Amino acid sequence: MENIALATMLLPFIGALLIALMPQRHAKVLCTLFALLATLGMAALAYAYLDSDKTDVTFTLYSYGHTQLFGFVMDRVSLLIGFAVVSLGFLISLYSCGYLTVGNREHPHEGSNRYYALLLVFIGAMAGLTLSSTILGQLLFFEITGGCSWGLIGYYQSPKSLRSALKALLVTHIASIGLYLAAAWLFAKTGTFELTAISQLSDADKLVVFGGVLFAAWGKSAQLPLHMWLPDAMEAPTPVSAYLHAASMVKVGVYIFARAIMSAGTVPHEIGVVGAVMATITMVYGFLMYLPQKDMKRLLAYSTIAQLSYIFLALSLSIFNSKMAFDAGIAYIFNHAYAKSLFFLVAGALSYACGTRMLPQLKGLLRCMPLLGIGFCVAAMAIAGVPPFNGFFSKFPLFAAGFELSHEHWWLLPLLIIALIESVASFAWLLLWFGRTVPGEPSTEVANASAVPMSMKIVLVVLIVMSLISSVIAATWLA
Incomplete structure (x- = not known):
């Protein structure tokens, strides 16, 4: 070895x-x-x-x-x-x-x-x-x-x-x-x-x-x-x-x-307290900052800041003797890597084919570019933590461990409620952009898009599959 x-x-x-x-x-x-x-x-x-x-x-x-x-x-x-x-x-x-x-x-x-x-x-x-x-x-x-x-x-x-x-x-x-x-x-x-x-x-x-x-x-x-x-x-x-x-x-x-x-x-529990509080503050900041973004990559950058906060929150919770929280944090690293990579590479494929990644100019993906429309949908659902995509199987054990710990550490409860609200709001915001970009009549940029190379399509397909099955791999491996 x-x-x-x-x-x-x-x-x-x-x-x-x-x-x-x-x-x-x-x-x-x-x-x-x-x-x-x-x-x-x-x-x-x-x-x-x-x-x-x-x-x-x-x-x-x-x-x-x-x-x-x-x-x-x-x-x-x-x-x-x-x-x-x-x-x-x-x-x-x-x-x-x-x-x-x-x-x-x-x-x-x-x-x-x-x-x-x-x-x-x-x-x-x-x-x-x-x-x-x-x-x-x-x-x-x-x-x-x-x-x-x-x-x-x-x-x-x-x-x-x-x-x-x-x-x-x-x-x-x-x-x-x-x-x-x-x-x-x-x-x-x-x-x-x-x-x-x-x-x-x-x-x-x-x-x-x-x-x-x-x-x-x-x-x-x-x-x-x-x-x-x-x-x-x-x-x-x-x-x-x-x-x-x-x-x-x-x-x-x-x-x-x-x-x-x-x-x-x-x-020392002080590290867990500082880690959890800073993660929650950063999570809210990242969410508020990606609301006004129209550039798909900048939106994903602020979304990444918020998503990494969930991992810090899970790892900070594990300091209070929660194996479930630690495993959730490790699984989150693994699952988020594939799902967010898919989202970024969908943005890259749109830049390649349409010449822009500005969301208001991208409409009707499913009709003209079905693979990119499906990739956008899968990545958005995975990041938001919607079952059966991999993000759900990271967030669920995180919240389960957190609410269990809150019986002993009451101050965790408001942090977890804030994180839960952010998760739901994130899903709503991604759903909004999905509705604006994927279905409907194609915009001029999408209608005139060039073909996406095969090597890029293969990678997108692999990442779509991984956004569905990576949680199974992580759960089996960490068991």
Whole structure:
């Protein structure tokens, strides 16, 4: 398993190096191939884990003296989330082969070696981060993803995209100070960087470590007060928005928070209180901010901020000894990655075919572009948490665990009621836009739309299916 894990992490980096050295015409093929190999590597790790009756395994990659610096951990959380981020990286690579062409009516452009190389580096960094058993390893890959996001958000090299890329880089690197603090404090108190060493700390020391992790997580997952970079990051190519801002980069924050909770044994309740309250405030803010949006990608960006708040809420609730809340949070990471990626890629297909992603100009999708109309419907229902789509099976256990905990912790009740109202209001708002865009007579832009490439259609179909079945995969895996 150690060799497979190492190969899974390193293959995308090797692919990126080859792309940098090869002619441009080979870039998209090499990117897709190496992303596929990394996905198969994650699948092989998952199979080996199941074959060992789900026995957790930790490997040391590099240590100095008795201090473990880098290592891998294979357990039910790292492999589930690792498979999601790597497999979605492959799907985004395949989608990009059709999207980044001169046939794109919004951005007619052949994808460069720089784009595909950075995408592969990002996939490799996400594989390394999800499998890392040390906080130092998390920090390394945390910083690599920040650098890649800067390059990918500013890919089109326009003044606005470059400003947005710089904002994302600065905010997430300011957030990384929290992870530096947590790593330094853990090493100073225990003499190691292993995440499991958090359990050896006193409650006062845990407050410092978790405070640092939570600050870093808020920055990477675009939560108040470090949220401002995400809406502007929509200047990136839409496949980048789907991968970084739905499936991978924004999931780094919630993942490192979940990993710390898993490793700590008991977590001071103060962290749970702060996490739950800030999640609820951010949730309401995200909802209010996406109400006036007409640009589909900016609407989805603010929706992502709100949806990530649900994950922070679930993980914060788990601190009060609720396994159901923790499993709900992990399942939410997995399910939301596929559903929101679908929504972003539908927006990308509309940009490609119609030349716009402004919602008021998009009407009658079902008649002219049935696949995109169905994709819009499935993604909206999944994000809103409507059964039988995957979002429901994340939200239901979250609320069930929360209301159960509220018997003992009364202050949770108003937070949960606010979250419930936001969920219903979100469904109503998405339903409104569905009614305005999917049925009815086609608008001029939709009626004159060009054909969507086959590679993009294949990815949309896969994500539609995953928006239905990913909850079954997550529930079976986490059981």
